[in-house]
Amino acid sequence: MTSVLGIVLLALVLSGPTVAFVPIWGGTSTHVSITVKALLEKVTETCRAVVEAAGHEFKPTGSSPEELVQACLGPTATGEVSGAKFHSALQEIFIQHGLVDRDFANSAPHHFHSETFLEGRGLIMEGITAIKANIHRENFQAARETLGRVLHTLQDFYSHSNWVELGYTEPYIALIRPDLPLENLADIDTATCRDCASGTCPNPILPNILQEKKLTSGYMGIFSADKPKGKCSHGGAADLTSTVVPRRGISKDERRSDNVALHNAAVNAATAASLQLLEDIRLAAGDNDFLRMMGIARSSVVCFVIDTTGSMSDDIGAARDVVYEILDSKKGTQDEPSEYILVTFNDPEFGPMIRTTDADEMKTEISKLTVNGGGDLPEMCLSGLQLALTGAPASSYIYVFTDAPAKDIDLKDTIVALIRSTKSTVSFFITDISTRRRRSLSATSFDDYKDLALVSGGQAIHVSKKQLPEATDVILDTSTSALVTVLQQARNPGKQETFPFTLDEPLKNITIYITGTSITFTLTNPAGVSQSHSEASGKLGTIQTVGNLRRIRLNADKLTGTWQININSNQPYTLKVTGQSTITFIYDFVESFKGSHPGYAILSGRPQAGQSATLMLSVMGRKGPSSMTFGDVGLVTVSGPEAVRNGTITDMGNGDILVTVDAVPEGEFVVILKGTDKKSDSTFQRQSTTQMSVSKVKIQALVNSSVEPGKAFKLPFSVMTQGSGDQYLISARNNRDFPMSYPNSLGLTTGQYTNATLTITPPADTPTGTDVTLTLEAKSSSGVDSNYAVLRFSVVNKITDFIQPLCKVISVLADDCPQDVSQCKPFQWELSANLTDGNGTGIVRISLRQGGGILTYTSLSSPIIQANYNASCCSQIVEFIAVDKVGNVGKCYHSIVRSACPPALTLSLPLWLCLLVNASVLRT
Template identity: 25%
Template sequence: MHLHTGLLTLCFGWAFAFYPNRECPDVGLSDLTDEDITRNAILTAVATFMEGNPLPGKPGFKPGELVDLVPLTPTSLFKAYFRADVSPNQFIQAIQNIVTGNDEVERLYAQQSDYHFHCEQITKSITLFQQYRDEIFTQIKVSKDKMDVNAYEKAQLKMGMALHILQKFYSNTNWVEMGKRTTYRHLVNASDPVFPIASSAIKTCKDCLPTESGSLNCSGNLLVDNLLTSGYKKLETCAAKPKGKCGHGGKYDETRLQSPTGGINKETANPELSPHSNLHDKAARLAENATVEFFIGPGFGFLDSLGPSVFRKFFNLQGYSLSFVIDTTSSMSDEINLVKTICINIIKKVMNSSDAPYNYVLVPFNDPSFGPAIVTHDVAYFQSQIGALTATGGDDCPEMSMNGLKLALANSEPRSNIFLFTDAGAKDVALLDEVMIQASSVETQIYPMLTGYCSASGDVVEDNEYMKLAKVTGQHYTRVQKGKLNSVLGITELALNSAPAVLVQVTERTKKLLFYVDETLRELSISVKKNNDVPFYFFLLTPGDTDKTRSRRKRAVTMDAKVSSLVNTTNYQVVKVQVTQPGQWAVEMSSLDTYTFEIAGKSLLDFSYKIMEEKNGYVLPIQGRPEKGAEYILSVAVEGDSGKLTLTRVIIFDETGKINKAYDVNKSTDSRGQLRVSVPVRFNLTSFTLGIAGKTESGSEFHRCKPHLIRTESISLKLSEGQKSTLTEGTSLNVLVIASNVGPDQTFTFNVKDELSLMRSFNPQSILIAQGQNVTLTATFEAPKPLSQQLSSLVTFTAKGGTSTNYLKSVITVVPEVKEIPDQDPPQYNITQLGDICKGKKKSVQVCKSHNWDLEFQAWDNISGVFVELGLPAAEIPPVYSLNCNDTIISGVSWASCQYSSDCCYPHVSLILTDATGNANLLDVDFRDSQKESWSSAPRIQSSVVLAVSLLSAIFY
């Protein structure tokens, strides 16, 4: 493995197949990566599903109407399907979780050849893939009615791991080289026929030819065109490249100069990296087609196996949840009826709009009880459940609000809106970090709405847990006097937006704020808040305006019908504005003071991001929160429906929304509708937000920012190098996690949770870590026994100190013990008669066609039937031949008695004998003699051999 000192490193050393993503500098413009293949396949599968499943009450689609969108992107697909501006953010999150799972294979299983179809581990790889698939399908079938957002996240991660194995078949085996132009269906559907595999006894490659430039020409280096093989590369599970076997190849393969030189990988279109680079596109397209089949293959794919409702849920196609977490303790008795009225009014306002939520979630909380969670699509039922709430109990002030939020997060769709109503602090405030991690990981927004506050000590805390929650999730913390909740009801309207886009979120001392509005925005919300109670008002200035559109304090009706007031209190005002003209706008305040501005709107022009790090020679998404001061790669992807977009800047904002660092870029949407850049970054702030700036096709400047706060931590958690994450039933596994502290000396408390309760112990539970030092957290997991099939558990490791908290998520997989040794014996054969009439000197075609040679043989297998087929290379003179076999069973053994006959213009044959599980033998007969002229000029498959009968053993699942 090569070591790197620069930030943007070459993706090599561990490179086994299609590269994970475009952040790897070795990836060329024409290369298709794991992420490209997975993303394109998911878009095709989902578009196909949407064509066949239009929204209730909406017209249907013609075949290809969605699949053939140009470009086909999440944004274009959602806009066409919903026939409205509906953000695909939840769908993008599902795709990203699957891609992350694909990446995790490179993090966890880089040294295991069966995850990559490496070193002719073809049968093991197929079995492994099918175990993953069966686990995912079975677990969802068994528990689909109980699965929460965390369970679906785990399923998406596991799906990505399975797809990694599936896709590697096409880059690392010789399927494409054999001329196959369709997918290997047996991979995704075990009932389809198997294909025979080259055994360890047969040579599969010859040396590649050196060129004048010093490189290798590997065209035609394969020696087999009727058996599966794959490339070898040194791994923990593959110590050396055997004699006569193909290598992986490419300049980062240390065995590439060992005979047979070169290799067969097709992972890129660069011949220096991929010896069969000319087949890269074909391999990638087949991998993409196979991934589509995995999802929507008729009768066996994910859709037909689990049904349309699970398919929608799995890909987050249904939209967001509208969730209410309501305090029902006796102190809320004066408020509960108003809260119920507010919630029901919100539901009525949104239920029939294009922005209607997918479902509704209600979680009441008290003390010490909380829940249960009520999740429904039935609006009438949901309203009745809200109406039935009463306020009682809860003797002391703080209540169980964090448990209520945890339950709501678990039952809400990703990227949802949760409204919290309470008049007290959280008794279970120790869960705050867990709630913030959970909310941040699914990008759900929490709106705390308080009519009072008290802590466990009875004191009012200024920077309380609800303020922290609102800040982390990028939303408003609202506190009003009892009985005044109606005055801030308009805040809820900000959440009911099917395509939310934030332009500005900043706190600063100013009298005038400038901002840009682009033509994709149809409406704006302008929110202004201040910490003191000094009355204020503001003017809204649009491009070219001479008159000022005013929004004044305590004014219910605005001067302009295009402006409506949503909130109007002493220190908080929100207006909604219809956009009539793009360009530079301004908010002019009535006086110089410190204000918090949030300017947002409805637009499909948005972005997503990934914070990435170097790992195993690749660039992969980080796990947990970034470490303060560490170097990362920030990848930004822009989504939009405004034609060709140009990204000009990637921006890091400090916690107040002021620019901390801006990176100048200049990149436009490509032919596939993608606009993505990556920049090297170092996060020196304790917390920050991200934003972008660019131009639309018409030249309008656009700005977007993500309102949720990203925290850096002094503590980091990483799996130990080479850590295993699979254990066999009845065994135990120690998982080592390295905790590193770059901050001040402090004591950290550790915790480990896994959903299947496989963890038996962990140590240490608490320890002092000095600055610059690290400790090893050891968690022991035990697999249950007996086990009928593979299962997995999502494990979360957390470390919490006085000033820093971080987490790490990983998947632990348990596999059943192999109780039966699979059939590994190939069919046997015995030649009973062989005619040698074709021996002699070369004759004319007319003469050689008038003479035939015969072969009679018996083949048998102790377990299953024997299948005999020809494996003939292309001939200049097509042979005239016949092959007939009679099958019989004698004493439980399957026998095939066969006769083969051919004219002497083709004096050689290769017969493949295969059993039901794919174990193969090769029977070769060749009368050509290099010392004499042969009967024909047909291409030779063996030289200097008068008669060759070779045994080929292989295992094929």
């Protein structure tokens, strides 16, 4: 497991001591390493259970994340398997550690500072409730982000309190069980620490506090040195209270020569507590949804946004046909989509979004599509696209079918912000109909769709309705696992230009796309063999021309090396080269922050103009990072004369790198990575798809909690510009159309933040677990400069039910089981139990966790549910769980293993404490 942990360990800080409980990567005991260890252990355990339950052997071929994902998906995961989504999911969790320290540095409950135990547990429970509700509604990104914050606070308890000084080695279960009391807390008037003038006291906790097992934590003062008399401090240079008697502090964040044992004990307890929390979430979610939350799924997601107006019957038929082809041709393979999403739009309606993991359900939904109304009017295309972008997983491929302009073109800036935030790729299939309607689809309207496709790295394909079935081959190309981009470029206006690109030996299924009109081109391979645009089937590949699209599928031999394509046109055109490979990378633009625990945070909007740009990259190879080396990383322009700005690389090991680019290119750019695959000794080239540009405007905004239905939520935000002071227009949109109020404009002074507040109010009937994506934009009055922030939060009902389901064992019939286990095969045993939900929200799921028998139960709607278990005497242990409506988990364990203990009594106990019959042990 150590090598797996090392592979996914991200590194964000260049130097510093080996520390724990701070959000920096690179040490051996950090918030991230603790979280990595717990996550990898729980993911591996869950994968093994899922694979073995399906009757297969769980046997990773190696220690890389790619091989772990391959083994987890089972024998159907044939072909290339990308670990990118798994890496991205881990990174979304990890980055929250830094954000807690940056955004909540002065919030005592977020770190269990200053004896805020009840408040800290309240944050943990609020987060757990939101995570479970988000998973239930398949809002996995929101669940991951909340999980990162909750783990940070939970882990801080063991570093910032005196839990391990009191001699405890196991986690404090009451932190994730609010039905259990927090006991023996030191009150405000109780002195807890002695003075430590030398600054190197191993344990400054007062003897009476240790004897009485009183729980305390260090006070932290970033802006003030005040603390109650006799109280412990957190300690460290940033803590002003640590200079006030009693001096020093009890934080175990850093491993020092005088606290090694306590530091290690805190790390171990924090790791065990993290595993305990993850197990609770796993049991509430179920194994499959827990793995989906962690990005363990087949990579491909099929997402359609379809115009259903009267003229679209042929287009809907073509979309239906391609969906059927995907479902039928890829079923049972690694390329079978892991999720299907469908959004329709008309005028004035759009939505709802339908999402499913069931291929047959998707077939049913798309077969029900019918056309109605619409006439010659523009449609709500971008509103439908907004639903898809906020509902689909990040880095999805989204396909829009329409034959009309967008009525809601005012959403264009919001769509661009969502594309950049999610890194999703959007392709448009635009068809022509009658002359009258074709006039309504003006060049300007087509340019809007083309702009959105270009910024996302997608295609804007303009064809006749008759040609549309041929154009949808693009969807078949992209609905595949491990899809990578080798090159993408655009020219407007068009000109003659030669574009070189490098193909590596592991790269398969290479396809070149050119969109535009009046285009000629010549493709040349590394050996100098050429093929022109007029050769539909030549020495290098097959060329398909449909509408404004040229699709070139390369032949499968002798591809390695530097290719070039010469394109000639005086009209705008785009070029994109893709393939299939596990050699890829994920990235984010980041910015550093100072404070007691400095680190890096992901930028929500565009990087700042006039400054260097910093990127965090995680590079993946065929067998993990050891199977490759990387060379140049930089930013490359997409439109206009190509300009590459290479960055300074800091190799943090395990495939993780920091890149600093001092001079950012003008205009739109993407990230380019070059390196070498060691196994084939071939050079590879990869580009990101989403275009980015810089801005002089900056928006800071913070969501600090979930939101209750029916209650107004105030979101403070700040806007600053490094450009000229001016009146800046403020706009905000959310994907749920919840009512909002905010200032329409702000007057900005150069270099100074201006503060404001946005208020959003979810309706009282909003279902718990609903995720909200809020896009906030600031634009100069001239429209020349703008920036955005994309924020996500959850609407969660206030939970009052914290009682786990209860179990009463009614009978166990195991007398026929022989004492000699080798003779067990012909014999059976049975168990009956009554299950009830202690607080009345209702049990929604009962499932078998251990045991080779059959578990049945009566209706879940009954006040008392009777569970019956029947198994061979060879399967002597049973464990099953019950989950209630709000995610409380009860766990029942029972064994008929013979022991020397007297028969135990049948008791009525909480389900997670069901009696272990014929043994004197209670299993929790």
